[in-house]
Amino acid sequence: VDLSVSWLGVNMENPLYNASGVMCRSREELDAVAASAAGALITKSCTLLPREGNPEPRYAKAPHGSINSMGLPNAGYQYYLDYAKAYDHQGGKPLFVSVSGMSLEDNLEMLAAFRDADLPCLVELNLSCPNLPGKPQIGYDFEASSHVLSEVVKVYHKPFGVKLPPYFDPVHFAEMASVLNSFPSLKYVTCINSVGNGLVIDLDSESVVIKPKGGLGGIGGDYVLPTALANVREFYRLLDDKHVIGCGGVKSGREAFMHILAGATAVQVGTCLYEEGAACFARIRDELAALMQEKGYATLADFRGKLKTM
Numbered sequence: 001v002d003l004s005v006s007w008l009g010v011n012m013e014n015p016l017y018n019a020s021g022v023m024c025r026s027r028e029e030l031d032a033v034a035a036s037a038a039g040a041l042i043t044k045s046c047t048l049l050p051r052e053g054n055p056e057p058r059y060a061k062a063p064h065g066s067i068n069s070m071g072l073p074n075a076g077y078q079y080y081l082d083y084a085k086a087y088d089h090q091g092g093k094p095l096f097v098s099v100s101g102m103s104l105e106d107n108l109e110m111l112a113a114f115r116d117a118d119l120p121c122l123v124e125l126n127l128s129c130p131n132l133p134g135k136p137q138i139g140y141d142f143e144a145s146s147h148v149l150s151e152v153v154k155v156y157h158k159p160f161g162v163k164l165p166p167y168f169d170p171v172h173f174a175e176m177a178s179v180l181n182s183f184p185s186l187k188y189v190t191c192i193n194s195v196g197n198g199l200v201i202d203l204d205s206e207s208v209v210i211k212p213k214g215g216l217g218g219i220g221g222d223y224v225l226p227t228a229l230a231n232v233r234e235f236y237r238l239l240d241d242k243h244v245i246g247c248g249g250v251k252s253g254r255e256a257f258m259h260i261l262a263g264a265t266a267v268q269v270g271t272c273l274y275e276e277g278a279a280c281f282a283r284i285r286d287e288l289a290a291l292m293q294e295k296g297y298a299t300l301a302d303f304r305g306k307l308k309t310m
């Protein structure tokens with residue numbers, strides 16, 4: 001079977017890569033993803049200046065997934081720009097850079113720098129970080145999203161993507177799709193970011209499991225798969241001439257297959273990668289290949305977006 005994906009001028013040997021935020025903050029982590037069976041890699045969302053992030057513990061494994069309130073810890077955009085400048089873009093694994101400025105001005109300054117560097121990597125603008133105390137998610141404010149994107153495309157003229165929070169209402173899917181469709185150079189969306197502000201309780205200690213925000217944090221893993229699949233399918237259906245990248249609940253070839261069936265061009269792995277390590281990519285890749293073989297599909301295009309309804 002052929003697991004390759006070609007999209008937006010990049011070629012991936014398989015559709016799997018890391019979710020931004022997991023195994024991608026340092027060059028050592030990024031190199032580990034690049035050295036794994038992953039088909040691509042993406043950096044931790046970066047800010048103008050380096051950030052320590054929230055107090056620890058700020059990530060915890062939960063019975064069916066994970067909770068995090070990292071607070072955007074990252075080395076600052078220059079670090080990832082330098083990594084991208086040194087990266088072997090011909091090596092066959094596309095590098096994506098995630099940008100998540102603390103303000104529109106910061107985003108524009110970082111995007112201008114990436115523009116001027118004129119690198120072959122694709123930029124993913126994060127509109128959905130749920131863990132900055134006091135900062136609402138841009139992705140949940142349609143007017144703010146439209147304004148941000150209007151300013152972004154004045155500065156950044158190359159194709160780019162956005163990381164979206166999960167939506168839970170057909171009216172919201174339609175509203176956000178309408179905003180996104182008015183930006184032709186916005187060529188892909190990654191659905192979904194963590195399900196914001198969940199609360200995991202440890203019964204033995206009768207306590208929350210992470211320190212920031214009274215224990216509130218973004219939820220990932222098995223808990224979010226149905227929501228992730230719904231967002232992939234709805235935006236696949238509603239967006240014009242854009243790709244959808246699936247993220248959320250992928251821990252085997254089965255969930256990767258589901259995301260692609262729902263319309264995903266490629267698929268990111270977060271919680272499972274955090275817990276299992278980079279070996280998960282070869283395992284999930286092989287499981288996906290076996291599933292395709294079993295079902296008689298030779299390529300991803302044979303079943304992409306072909307989810308049956310009743």
Ligand SMILES: O=C(O)c1[nH]c(=O)[nH]c(=O)c1Cl
Binds near residue numbers: 021072126129130131
């Ligand atoms: O707390 C974080 O760093 C974080 N955590 C998430 O689950 N999603 C994000 O986009 C970010 Cl930026």
